[in-house]
Amino acid sequence: MPFREPESGLPRRGFLAAGAGVFLCTIGGERVLLRNPGDAAKADAAARRVARPRAAAAGAPGAGPTEKLTFATPQPQPGGTAREYWIQATDALWDIVPTRPRRDEWHGRPVPGPTVYRAFVYQQMTEGFAEPLAPPRMPGPTLYAEVGDTLVVHFRNGLSDETGQALTMHPHGVKYNPEYDGVYLGDFTRAGGFVEPGAEFTYTWEATPDAVGVWPYHDHGPNHTLNTFRGLFGAVIVREKGAKVPDMEAVIFFHSLAPPVTGLERQFQCINGRAFAGNTPTLQAKVGQDVAIHVMGMDSNFHDFHIHGHRWKDPSGTFVDTPAVGPNETITARFIEDNPGRWLYHCHVFTHQDGGMAGWYLVMP
């Protein structure tokens, strides 16, 4: 597809901001350039045109021996349990800067609106999807397991008719067979890789010994890049059996919300769907606590996680205070808190920091 000129009438500021968030999506057989506010609708239309793939095992065009394989649903190891979650993908009006008046507390300055867009989020529900357990949030619910457990995730695509398109849940880190990969693969797609609006699929993932850690999950359906950027992501935490849970544990996603995704004029550099201190999560701890802050990247950029006043060891044993984290990578800052006060945490890529990717970390003695 040729690179289009920006739509006439788009304010220059908007065009500049949009330029920063350009990306190209392949959706089914179509390629859609997302460059300007409003382009997401084209991607959605393309996603709605993607036909439900024939079951791969039934002999899709070009299906090979791998498509004939069938896979049993994994069971928990002896002593492990099946941890069930009911998670619905839903669309929700989401405010990137919810303070009123909109404010960046770091610099004590107002933030201009508008800041509300239609997000897609994973929402935890009660059993049978009877009702939400919590308001729509970004990231989605954190899934917990210990080694030997299975995660049994009942996923429902609850998108409305207007935004309707196939979605999935695809996890990192945990073990799964192709049936539970949660990925759209064209003619080779299995059932869990194409969950239509109103439909559901139960994924079963294994917490194997090599799954210990903190991992992201996200949409991997036909329109995965756009829908992940819209907010369809969350985290899985797998611990050793009986491992101590940190006194304070936080999950932080660094990501951007760009005009082609939100339809807004400005690009926002976000932490968990919010931009600017006072809107982003305010982390809190006490001196002496065992603190774990898990940071993941969920856009096409690399980020640097920095907390003022603190340092910790990276996996190699080196002390750090600004480690890099890439797309769908995780770093963990784990330390015993020893430094009370008001601290800033932020991405140290300067344009990200200044675009809103910063927040408070408050430590009481």
Next chain:
Amino acid sequence: MKRYARIAGLALVAALAVPAAAFGQYPPPSKPTPQKAPKGPFHTLQVCKDGCRYKTIQAAVNKARPGDTVKVRSGVYRETVSIAGASKRYIKLVGNPKDPSKVVIDGSRGKAVPRQNGVWVNGANQVTINGFTARHYNGNGFYVVNVTGYKLTHLKATLGGVYGIYAFNSIGGEMSDSEASYNNDGGFYIGQTPPQSTPKRSLVTRVKSFGNVIGFSGTNMRYVTITKSQWFNNGTGIVPNALDSEKYAPPEQNVIIDNDIFWNNFNYYVGAPFKVRKSGIGVPYPVGVGVLLFGGRHNDVVNNRIYGNYLVGVGALQQILLKQKDAADLIGNSVRNNQFGLNGTDLNGRDMVYDGSGSDNCFAGNAGVQAMLPTDGSAFAACPFTGANAYNAAAQAEAFGWAGDATHEKFWIRHPHAPKKGYTPLEHYKK
């Protein structure tokens, strides 16, 4: 004893096994298929007795195009409404959602052939029926079959010959904010759900069902969540069951969560506002049961309040006479975190009854449990549980034996009910 149990078991099954198709000239089930959403423009067709273009609901439906709205004003309409085929998809039939009792469709005064269904949707996807009362139909009040997607809301179905609000051989839908009373079988019924690889769930929420033979019947139903509803004063409250009379046994992956299930002791044999149907060999349903899992896999009964049911609060029994043997066993069902007996003020005859059949079935976190069968609790494996359950032949024989009682009350264990404002217990109907 064994022989007696067998016969009694047969009786129970025969009683439950009354196939829907026996009641009227229904079409054979066809596979629900996707239908394209209509693009419009959409129109509203007005129906009323006097001064509207359409005098009958059917006349308006006949003219309606996909996605149109048929608005029915207050009145009593003596007709049967058929919404059939893809050309009627996405139609909205709207009466008075705030007061469904004002827009009545009435099956009485049928001439040579009594009217069968109030509104009957066949093969038209995504039809909404909102704000009606159906009464006195020989078959069903509101009946949906062979569709993908439906919404039945703000409805009342009363004094029906079979089911009140009913969806059969359909994929995904909603029954909400509705009431079914004094129907001669299930007040609500979802049956024969086709198995699906990415299933579409059906939701039953904020409904009331009372005075029916069964509050909710679910033969071979799948992917149904029943929640925030009241099931009371029926013969039996909620019965997901496996039967040969419909395809796709057994019931699977249903969730019964956050309901009030109480006083289901309506012995309609002693008196009822409807003519009690005789099943093939004239043998009864069990009366006095809150929830009965009669065969089934991966059904969960969770967070409900279950009290004042004289025979059983929650029962789980093997479907011993199902011909499809591989679907007869209870597998992977759970009964968790329910409150029994209303804090000791309104006890069930027996809170939990389970014959220990099948595998992977478990019970956990249930409060207020005072009486069980088997009485030593040996069948009630704690959750989570994998493996064969502790089958108890004596318990199974005893439970099936209850259905053979001609008085329908002999095995009740009566307890006083706690008063409940606005509700009166119904055991014996009096005019």
